Amino acid sequence: MEQAVAECVGLLGAVTDRAWEGVRAGRLEWDCRETAVHIAEDLIAYAGQLAGREQDAYTPFELSLEEGAGNTGALRVISTMGALFAAAIRTAPREVRAFHPYPFRSANREGFAAMGVTEVLLHTHDISEGLGLSYEPAPELCDFVLTRIFPHVQPGPTPWSTLLWATGRGELPGRAPVTHWRWSNNLVIGTERLTLQGVTPAAATDLSTVGDGGFAWIEGGPVEGTRIGAGLVYKQYEDGVHRPEWGMYALVRREDGRAIGAMGFHGVPDAAGRVEVGYDLVEGARGHGYATEALRALSAWALGRRETRTVVANVERDNLPSQNVLARAGFTQVPAEDPEHLTYELREPDEG
Template sequence: MSRSTTAPLPVAADDLEQAIRRAVTTLREAPATAWDRKAGSLEWDCWETVEHLSDDLFAYAAQLGPRTPPLEGEVPFVWESRRPGGPANVVHADRASGPAGLLQVLEASGALLVAMVRTTPSRVRAYHVFGVSDPEGFAAMGIVETLVHTHDLAEGLGLVWTPPADLCARVLARLFPDAPSATDPWPTLLWATGRAELPGHPRLTTWRWDGTPRSTQR
């Protein structure tokens, strides 16, 4: 299905919660011995990629957390990599907890962002390197991170992952307004994040979304 030409519904906390729940449900099907495999086209293994995703969700929640959210930079946590070339995170899961503990870390980080999106007034703005954004924007960013990194993980873990088309369409409208609209939303989201080709559109080697608020354009 192509994207609708009608105005899309806003991205909401419930959408983010759905994305995280679907991702965790899918990832629970992975063999316990598979987590050291490379995650799709990434240079990280699957365990590191879940830590990175968890860290993204945590960091977005943290940006919305201060009474006066920062507009010039990120909340100054210390991000550290556990190995050369690994992701630099605040969030790391205890390896002794196994895959079940790793996914619990993902659920917990996601729940923090869901809660912040639900409780932060829509007028609030906070810094992101791809544009100062609002709670809806951070929800959409969290969804994109969840959908595409679960795609990376599914490739590495040998799982099937196809998120709902309507959810993909809404985050495309919110963060990638210039993406092709006549193609199916999920392949289009993979194209927009540098993970696939589309007919007439070669795979991107660099990409970014536009997180700036859209409320004044609706």
């Protein structure tokens, strides 16, 4: 956050003597002055959401600059609001989520950071375009944004050109122009004892190697199956076929915020409405009903979507604990052609 704001203020600080009012900011309807104020408004609004732990709506306040505050004053406010927002991010616990309207009505500290950085990058670009300045932010800032709140966007030639295209501000060879866009914070599904937290491409990249994906794991985690699954998630992201709701979820205990395993889908539902689910737990978390609890919640979420009719799970024939999990979660064994695996299904409730 500090880096994005510093780049913005450093660039625009060199042209504060020029007229910003009445000069259209890129493709926006606002002028450059209004856009600069909007950056500050976004930063303090996100800080308020996160610091206030708002759950149902935006904190009801507005930001206004003192009468007579010039362009230099606007940049001072951006710097200050950025500092406040950075402090809110640093002090927010890992598990805190606060209200944001789309797509799933909440975001964690990393999501808010990514949204704030996006606002700074894009609107600095808009102002620069209006004033005829050259601007290209640090690639790591763009990558931070793309791998956290644009999981549905396939990486392009460079992170900056990809972000501009994804937000309707640029073109990419072979891709249709974007006329409507929204970022996507990770989905979280709650149960009595767990939260199922959607794994972003950034977290998947880390998990697929030797990292923790940004989660605090119990001893022994993450297990090899989670790392393999995370690698598949990132491969889907690279191929442009990743749909975050139909990806991987980390299973996090409410009592201590510790990750105990992972569960997720192998892809989106097929034409027949079938979607396959898989899961694993760290050994120390087994035998407590966590997998059953999570599977019930994730299956219910999937069957509540219009594109899903059946949730499928394939399990090794000698894996009795996993078979018991499926049975307790309401799955029924069905005939399978695979000699090494048994197939279980859970179907949507009969409307009749």
